[in-house]
Amino acid sequence: MTSNGQTSEAEPAGKAGLAAPGRGRVTLQIIADHLSVSTATVSLALRGSPLVADATRLRVQQIAREMGYSYNRSAASLRTDRTNILGVGFHDITNPYFAELLAAIEETATAHGRSILLGTYAENLERQDRVLNTLKEYRPDGMVICAAGGSTAETFGHLIAAGVPLVQLSREIPGLDLDFVGSDDHHGTVLALEHLIGLGHRRIAFLGENELISTGRNRYRGYCETLARHGIPLDPALVYASIGTRENGLKGIQKVLDAEIPPTAAVCFNDLIAFGAMLGLRHRGLEAGVDFSLVGCDDVQEAAQWYPALTTLKNFQDEMGRKSAELLIRRIEDPTAATQRIVLTPELIVRGTTTPPKR
Known part of the structure; x- marks a missing residue:
């Protein structure tokens, strides 16, 4: 080390005495020259090609790591017009x-x-x-x-x-x-409604109505059409419009519970709204699966881990x-x-x- 803190030419820099060029400066040619092989051999070895002997391939890959070689994706994309x-x-x-x-x-x-x-x-x-x-x-x-x-x-x-x-x-x-x-978001909501109606529910809320997205439109359409098919009137007081978050689930369930004739069940736009609704029920001293029925949508991994575990639509x-x-x-x-x-x-x-x- 010289007095100004720089490495002298006589002192090896980097592992195994290899030169340590600045970032991005190590090329296939530098590696090839160091090992006395062709750049084609280096290129094939770095790609793990079976055309290169195992010992040579491992040695090329080891030296490339020690020299800090990094694949130049930008240059490759210019050659192939693909990134x-x-x-x-x-x-x-x-x-x-x-x-x-x-x-x-x-x-x-x-x-x-x-x-x-x-x-x-x-x-x-x-x-x-x-x-x-x-x-x-x-x-x-x-x-x-x-x-x-x-x-x-x-x-x-x-x-x-x-x-x-x-x-x-x-x-x-x-x-x-x-x-x-x-x-098939429409079909999913039909499955949820048919399940709840089959259990005997007639006052069924919809939490997370959102006309700005296709999933929201299709799920809400399934809700409305299934109610109509069973002769159940659509009550706007049981519909809560929002984006699909836990917070909106908590707010939405409490709003529909304040309806003149409260619902006994709800279909939720997604599982997050359902999770929030479960908490909102507990704020009222109620429990999902005991006092009230909830169906979510998506079947995220968390859905099976709640207590009680969430009935929901698996969207794969x-x-x-x-x-x-x-x-x-x-x-x-x-x-x-x-x-x-x-x-x-x-x-x-x-x-x-x-x-x-x-x-």
Whole structure:
């Protein structure tokens, strides 16, 4: 070490006496020269190719690590016009439903040699526009999008004009001829209502009505149509409009319980609202599955862990996330293919929060 704190030329720097160039300066040629092999051999070895002898491959990989070699993805994307990045735009990642979707997307992308780049924007159209523009600047090969409430076909016009392959997930925008993966939300609510009506309930609330998103419209339509089919009048006092959060579930259940003729059961837009509603019932000295019946939607992992465990609709988000990533990868490979709609059929999971009404 010299008096000014710098390493002298005679003193080896880095592990095993290797030079330690600045970040990003180690190239295939530097590694090849150090090992007296060709750059092609280094490239194949770093990719784990069986064309390179095991001993050589391990030695190349070891030296690359010690020298701090990092794959230049930007340079590779310029050569291939592909970044191997899939953009993911979600309005919410705090909801475990979307976290489960994201995990499935990432696992599938990784299995296909892709990475994901995530952007979130809440239910805010201006923020969504900024986030999607930022994602676009990173030149992803395509994007999976769950749109913010109130989005229209024009919202994604800039992405379509730029030729970015898109797959809609969970929420579907009217007027867009894009690939879509989601759940049959109308059918799911019908299953929930039929279950509650079969138990004897006639005063059934709906918590989380939201006309700004396709899932909200379809679930509420299933609610209204099923009531009508059974000759049960729709009472606006039993409908609570909100986005799907625990807080709104707590507020919503207390509001509908204040109706002149209170409900004995409720269908919730999602599991988060149901969790909040369970707490709201306890604020009134009531218990789900004993004094009141609740059905959620999504069957997130937490649903089976509550006490009592939540009766809910299983939407198969693992499969939804996987299929959305696979569909996007196919769209990237064949941009001219006909668009596809993959709609999964939900399943009612009966647990401990539904029971016949008290007489």
